[in-house]
Amino acid sequence: MYDIRRLVLLRDLAEHTTMTAVSELHGITTSAVSQQLRILEEEVGAVLTRREGRVLRLTHAGRVLVDHTARVVAALEEAESAVAATGESVTGVLTLATFQTALTRVALPVVARLRREHQDLRVRVVDAMPVNSVPAVRQQEVDLAITYNYSFRARDLPTGLSSEYLFDDPLVLLAPAPLREEIRQHGLSAASDVDWIAAADGAPSVASVMFACRQAGFTPRIEHRCGTFTGMAEMVDAGFGVAVVPEMVVSDAHRHLVTGPVANGARQIGVTYRQASLERPAVASAIRALRMVAAPLRLVS
Incomplete structure (x- = not known):
């Protein structure tokens, strides 16, 4: 029988290539990885990888084995979940990943609800962006992740993962006082000749700015870069320009900067989890708690 730990190493090599x-x-260590994969090849009796430049690719035998590994890992977790479901109470440790702007409005209320309803359950919270938290769910480093996806982008999840929609977080335009009324009357095109504030190139929120402006018929002049939405709002308030941010991040102190929603723009907030973990009582309870917390937010959005 093949060693599941070695199979997982091969699966991860297929994804990460080095x-x-x-x-x-x-x-x-890399030498330990190499040694374990050599042992696996001896167990299988076939070559599983081949080098292509600086990366390793799977042979046909390696791909077949990785395909089966996904099913084996899922079956093991389903067995664990089924056994856990036989208990009379929800116990153990649940790890929940969340991106920072969902911490206060979503993650903390969910944790509070779980603590009230399941006193024997220990909940850990990890701050992580979806680009990191989704792979962490797949690697079983976290149990669930609160994630987002911009409405104009498709989402592809790795095999074995599922995502459930919770609510929309609309995108809004922030503008200093002299521009707000003009933008309200004439739409986003009124900001075509002003300076824009955005995150660094490659950040998901930059794509939201470019998409919104293209919809309005122009390319924004991004003059300033800022790594946080709160910082962007402060720069708008100081007269540096305009910015598109998710409504959920706008504090009461910056609410006066909001000119209105951006057409066809929203972050779709959801929860990502492993399909095989769904019967686990702690995971099922957390998803129910997320639905309860999201319900009023869905009505607002």
């Missing part, structure tokens, strides 16, 4: 990446992922 021994170094797999070693960092598992916290072991």
Whole structure:
């Protein structure tokens, strides 16, 4: 019988393509990864990888084994979940990842509800952006992740993961006082000749700015860069320009800057989890709590 830990190493090599990446992922040396994969090849009796330049690719035998590994790992977790479901109470440790702007409005109320309803359950919260939290769910480093996806972008999840929609977080335009009324009357095109504030190139929120402005018929002149939405709001308030931000991040102190929603723009907030963990009482309870917390937010959005 093949060793499941070695199978997982091969699966991760298929995704990350280098021994170094797999070693960092598992916290072991590259030589240990290489040794375990050599042992796996001996057990299988076939070559599983081949080198292409600086990366490793799977052979046909390696791809077949990785396909089966996904089903094996899922079956093991389903068995664990089924056994846990036989208990009379929800116990153990549940790890919930959340991006920072969902911490106060979503994650903390969910944790509070779980603590009230399941006193024997320990809940851990991890601050992580979806680009990191979704792989962490797949690697079983966290149980669930509160994630977002911009409405104009499709989402592809790795095999074995599912995502449930919770609510929309509309995108809004922030503008200093002299511009707000003009933008309200004439739409986003009224901001075509002003300076824009945005995150660094490559950030998901930059794509939202470009999409909104293209819809309005112009390319924004991004003059200032800022790593936080709160910082963007402060810069708008100081007269540096305009910015598009999710409504959920706008504090009471900056509410006066909101000119209105951006057409066809929203962050779709959801929860991502492993399909095989759904029967686990702690995971099922957390998803129910997320639905309860999201219900009023869905009505607002």
